[in-house]
Amino acid sequence: MKQTKYGDLVQYIENDIMTGILQPGHKLLSITRLSEHFAVSKNTVIRALHLLESRDKIEARPKSGFFVKHQVHREQPTAPSFHNIEPSRVLVPELFQDIMLRGSAFDIMPNDVLPPPHALMCKLHRNINKAIRTQATQRAMYYDEPLGLYALREELREHYSSAGVSISSTDVCITSGCQHALFLGLTATCVKGNNVVIESPGFYGVVQLLEELGLNAIELPSHSVSGVDINVLRETLDKYKITACVVSPAFATPSGSCMSEDNKKALIQLANKNDFAIIEDDIYGDLGFTSRPKPIKAFDTEERVILCSSFSKTLSRDLRIGWVMGARWQSKIKKLKLVSNLACSQAMQAALARFMQDGDYKRHLAYKRGTLLVQRDQLVQALNKYWKGELKFTIPNGGLTVWLELDSAINTGDLYNAAATQNIIIAPGALFSLAPNFTHFMRLSFNHPTLGNREKAIAKLSSMVFKNLIR
Amino acid sequence: MKQTKYGDLVQYIENDIMTGILQPGHKLLSITRLSEHFAVSKNTVIRALHLLESRDKIEARPKSGFFVKHQVHREQPTAPSFHNIEPSRVLVPELFQDIMLRGSAFDIMPNDVLPPPHALMCKLHRNINKAIRTQATQRAMYYDEPLGLYALREELREHYSSAGVSISSTDVCITSGCQHALFLGLTATCVKGNNVVIESPGFYGVVQLLEELGLNAIELPSHSVSGVDINVLRETLDKYKITACVVSPAFATPSGSCMSEDNKKALIQLANKNDFAIIEDDIYGDLGFTSRPKPIKAFDTEERVILCSSFSKTLSRDLRIGWVMGARWQSKIKKLKLVSNLACSQAMQAALARFMQDGDYKRHLAYKRGTLLVQRDQLVQALNKYWKGELKFTIPNGGLTVWLELDSAINTGDLYNAAATQNIIIAPGALFSLAPNFTHFMRLSFNHPTLGNREKAIAKLSSMVFKNLIR
Numbered sequence: 001m002k003q004t005k006y007g008d009l010v011q012y013i014e015n016d017i018m019t020g021i022l023q024p025g026h027k028l029l030s031i032t033r034l035s036e037h038f039a040v041s042k043n044t045v046i047r048a049l050h051l052l053e054s055r056d057k058i059e060a061r062p063k064s065g066f067f068v069k070h071q072v073h074r075e076q077p078t079a080p081s082f083h084n085i086e087p088s089r090v091l092v093p094e095l096f097q098d099i100m101l102r103g104s105a106f107d108i109m110p111n112d113v114l115p116p117p118h119a120l121m122c123k124l125h126r127n128i129n130k131a132i133r134t135q136a137t138q139r140a141m142y143y144d145e146p147l148g149l150y151a152l153r154e155e156l157r158e159h160y161s162s163a164g165v166s167i168s169s170t171d172v173c174i175t176s177g178c179q180h181a182l183f184l185g186l187t188a189t190c191v192k193g194n195n196v197v198i199e200s201p202g203f204y205g206v207v208q209l210l211e212e213l214g215l216n217a218i219e220l221p222s223h224s225v226s227g228v229d230i231n232v233l234r235e236t237l238d239k240y241k242i243t244a245c246v247v248s249p250a251f252a253t254p255s256g257s258c259m260s261e262d263n264k265k266a267l268i269q270l271a272n273k274n275d276f277a278i279i280e281d282d283i284y285g286d287l288g289f290t291s292r293p294k295p296i297k298a299f300d301t302e303e304r305v306i307l308c309s310s311f312s313k314t315l316s317r318d319l320r321i322g323w324v325m326g327a328r329w330q331s332k333i334k335k336l337k338l339v340s341n342l343a344c345s346q347a348m349q350a351a352l353a354r355f356m357q358d359g360d361y362k363r364h365l366a367y368k369r370g371t372l373l374v375q376r377d378q379l380v381q382a383l384n385k386y387w388k389g390e391l392k393f394t395i396p397n398g399g400l401t402v403w404l405e406l407d408s409a410i411n412t413g414d415l416y417n418a419a420a421t422q423n424i425i426i427a428p429g430a431l432f433s434l435a436p437n438f439t440h441f442m443r444l445s446f447n448h449p450t451l452g453n454r455e456k457a458i459a460k461l462s463s464m465v466f467k468n469l470i471r
Numbered sequence: 472m473k474q475t476k477y478g479d480l481v482q483y484i485e486n487d488i489m490t491g492i493l494q495p496g497h498k499l500l501s502i503t504r505l506s507e508h509f510a511v512s513k514n515t516v517i518r519a520l521h522l523l524e525s526r527d528k529i530e531a532r533p534k535s536g537f538f539v540k541h542q543v544h545r546e547q548p549t550a551p552s553f554h555n556i557e558p559s560r561v562l563v564p565e566l567f568q569d570i571m572l573r574g575s576a577f578d579i580m581p582n583d584v585l586p587p588p589h590a591l592m593c594k595l596h597r598n599i600n601k602a603i604r605t606q607a608t609q610r611a612m613y614y615d616e617p618l619g620l621y622a623l624r625e626e627l628r629e630h631y632s633s634a635g636v637s638i639s640s641t642d643v644c645i646t647s648g649c650q651h652a653l654f655l656g657l658t659a660t661c662v663k664g665n666n667v668v669i670e671s672p673g674f675y676g677v678v679q680l681l682e683e684l685g686l687n688a689i690e691l692p693s694h695s696v697s698g699v700d701i702n703v704l705r706e707t708l709d710k711y712k713i714t715a716c717v718v719s720p721a722f723a724t725p726s727g728s729c730m731s732e733d734n735k736k737a738l739i740q741l742a743n744k745n746d747f748a749i750i751e752d753d754i755y756g757d758l759g760f761t762s763r764p765k766p767i768k769a770f771d772t773e774e775r776v777i778l779c780s781s782f783s784k785t786l787s788r789d790l791r792i793g794w795v796m797g798a799r800w801q802s803k804i805k806k807l808k809l810v811s812n813l814a815c816s817q818a819m820q821a822a823l824a825r826f827m828q829d830g831d832y833k834r835h836l837a838y839k840r841g842t843l844l845v846q847r848d849q850l851v852q853a854l855n856k857y858w859k860g861e862l863k864f865t866i867p868n869g870g871l872t873v874w875l876e877l878d879s880a881i882n883t884g885d886l887y888n889a890a891a892t893q894n895i896i897i898a899p900g901a902l903f904s905l906a907p908n909f910t911h912f913m914r915l916s917f918n919h920p921t922l923g924n925r926e927k928a929i930a931k932l933s934s935m936v937f938k939n940l941i942r
């Protein structure tokens with residue numbers, strides 16, 4: 001994945017065209033400005049522009065500059081518009097449990113071969129091995145500090161500082177993953193019967209949590225590009241008392257949407273005015289292809305934003321290490337962590353702290369983002385190539401997933417069942433909302449290369465739909 | 472720790488004398504019976520008896536046989552007798568959090584050197600390292616099965632089968648340790664405001680859990696040898712509706728007490744009649760020096776016993792792997808695990824499954840029990856040698872801890888503070904009850920050799936008490 005500056009620039013502009021940031025007819029910056037902006041030589045810029053021209057992506061207009069010529073323009077999936085937004089008790093069908101678990105693998109063919117781990121992952125494994133061996137002679141019978149290993153909390157403080165979040169290491173509490181962090185956040189802020197705002201479509205793990213905790217859900221429509229609709233939230237707050245709002249502002253699953261900074265600030269204002277907690281699921285925050293969005297927590301003025309995340313999407317789910325920044329609820333969260341889980345693995349924490357100290361996590365993220373960008377385009381290209389009928393989908397600028405809207409006659413629950421018989425796994429739209437808003441939607445992931453059998457799986461899915469197999 | 476059959480037999484009989492199973496004047500079995508019972512030759516028995524005679528433990532009476540001569544007779548600590556047993560809201564002083572955490576290290580000098588890990592622990596570490604590497608190429612982005620790795624659950628099924636518990640592997644749910652198992656068990660069976668019976672003295676992690684879950688505690692006196700008092704429980708059930716009873720029947724901390732099988736059966740009958748759940752903390756069950764007591768779950772007739780345990784006391788806390796057998800609440804517990812924690816590390820589970828499959832866990836337990844028995848005697852000897860004033864303590868036949876009753880004028884909370892300034896850590900009695908029943912008690916652990924600085928620490932503690940430093 002080592003790239004020249006020249007290749008980076010080409011990819012950057014192509015990405016902006018593909019995701020619609022640069023629209024057809026849009027004029028590019030001048031060669032001088034591009035050279036300054038990307039800190040490359042004018043020659044590099046000219047070489048990149050010529051390649052883009054030869055690929056038919058841009059055109060030179062004499063004495064005017066370069067213009068976006070062509071775009072794989074995609075209609076976005078329909079944003080849900082709910083007529084009745086009101087709190088409702090949560091009941092997740094038993095049937096969903098298995099689908100959710102399979103979907104969480106983010107792999108269209110979980111039984112197919114995977115590429116070998118790259119060198120930095122191997123280094124992390126060596127770190128873990130070393131930490132376990134070192135610790136054996138020292139503290140294997142000892143529990144962790146209540147908040148988690150200081151060295152790791154300190155690294156996370158530093159990491160978030162560069163994303164605009166100013167905290168101290170005592171504001172961080174290490175957890176057994178992001179779901180555990182969300183569990184702690186909701187348990188610390190809400191009691192049974194409280195109303196909690198969630199996004200629709202949104203992460204199903206939150207819906208399951210609300211069910212178990214006996215909390216009412218208020219589903220707000222979430223736009224597939226800009227995320228949760230602040231105006232609808234404002235109206236909802238006039239009608240109902242809400243205790244917490246769970247939101248994924250950066251590359252949310254399933255759509256990959258991102259909230260604007262204005263909306264983040266507006267959300268904080270609403271939380272301050274109406275006295276509710278914001279539980280920010282930041283798990284995809286580090287997976288932005290062109291930039292790392294500022295978390296909502298960066299704009300927090302009254303210690304109301306509980307940020308939740310983990311290493312599960314960036315490194316490996318099997319580390320079982322995440323974190324929560326509990327804001328004004330931090331001491332309650334610390335106590336809840338102790339009684340519900342006692343501690344996290346110190347060896348894992350020590351290995352991860354070392355990985356971050358050595359700069360390996362930053363290097364790994366750069367590599368991961370580049371890989372995911374390539375894989376996103378593979379998935380998009382496969383969809384363009386093989387899908388025969390109506391299809392709208394998002395092309396997110398980060399994260400792991402694409403959200404697809406099929407012909408409204410298609411039931412993706414049936415498609416799930418038909419595909420599963422061929423070892424092809426999709427995440428049907430019904431998982432992402434309590435209401436039947438997304439029965440003709442599905443989520444696909446670009447967490448793996450859409451090549452070989454995974455590419456064929458896209459073609460097979462299309463056949464299933466258009467041979468009327470699943471109507 | 473490799474021992475001859477001859478040494479085993481000597482140790483076994485010495486242990487029975489020391490713990491009071493064999494009383495002074497008690498006649499030993501005949502040479503023939505001993506030979507049959509322990510499956511050793513008569514010559515081995517005779518050799519063992521002669522050694523015990525030379526150590527002044529037994530005496531030969533002509534034509535009568537061998538009799539127990541001498542016993543380090545210890546008065547047992549006073550069992551609590553409560554006058555008012557009633558449900559009460561739980562409030563754990565904030566001050567206790569830190570003491571509990573330090574105490575959980577089970578080490579009188581947590582900063583002192585430790586012996587190196589033995590070969591089997593190193594083998595486990597190699598298993599873990601291998602599992603992480605193997606998995607990296609396969610399933611690092613995949614979550615665990617909801618109940619946990621099948622291979623590990625199957626090994627646990629087998630393991631418990633030899634302890635008299637007949638279950639299938641689907642009755643086992645892997646957790647992030649025993650505290651997590653207790654959390655899941657209590658959350659699945661109780662709702663806020665319910666009454667829960669706990670032991671006094673008992674494990675403080677349970678008390679913290681009750682507080683967080685808003686449950687009322689009913690503290691039942693627990694005898695330092697025979698555990699919870701079934702008759703008092705029966706009387707309590709006439710007065711109050713209880714939802715669950717949390718009990719440690721095998722080598723409970725702090726006292727090391729064990730329930731008799733009759734009491735276990737009586738408890739089951741009470742649970743059946745009065746419709747409550749039994750939450751069995753079995754974490755020390757595998758650490759019996761002479762036998763593995765049958766869990767209460769072995770006598771369960773109506774799927775009411777939730778067994779909780781982990782590898783934390785037998786292998787290492789840092790594995791963060793435990794288990795719960797959820798009985799009739801199993802599917803609820805599975806769901807709760809998913810939403811609160813999602814999953815456990817598959818690599819750790821695979822490494823542990825392999826460790827059990829290879830017979831290494833059994834070998835390790837044999838080694839561990841032998842080591843703990845030696846260390847228990849080191850601690851007892853140090854107490855006999857250095858303690859200057861009044862002292863009653865338990866000599867448990869398994870587990871990790873000894874429960875000590877000091878002169879009633881001593882406040883062990885003050886002793887904790889005085890000792891901590893010299894890096895000596897005790898667990899003061901106040902931690903083990905909500906009522907001030909045990910302010911002159913403390914818990915010490917024989918999890919580490921009472922040699923070197925740890926032996927000196929016992930002498931220092933005695934000095935602190937008798938120089939009136941902490942009165």
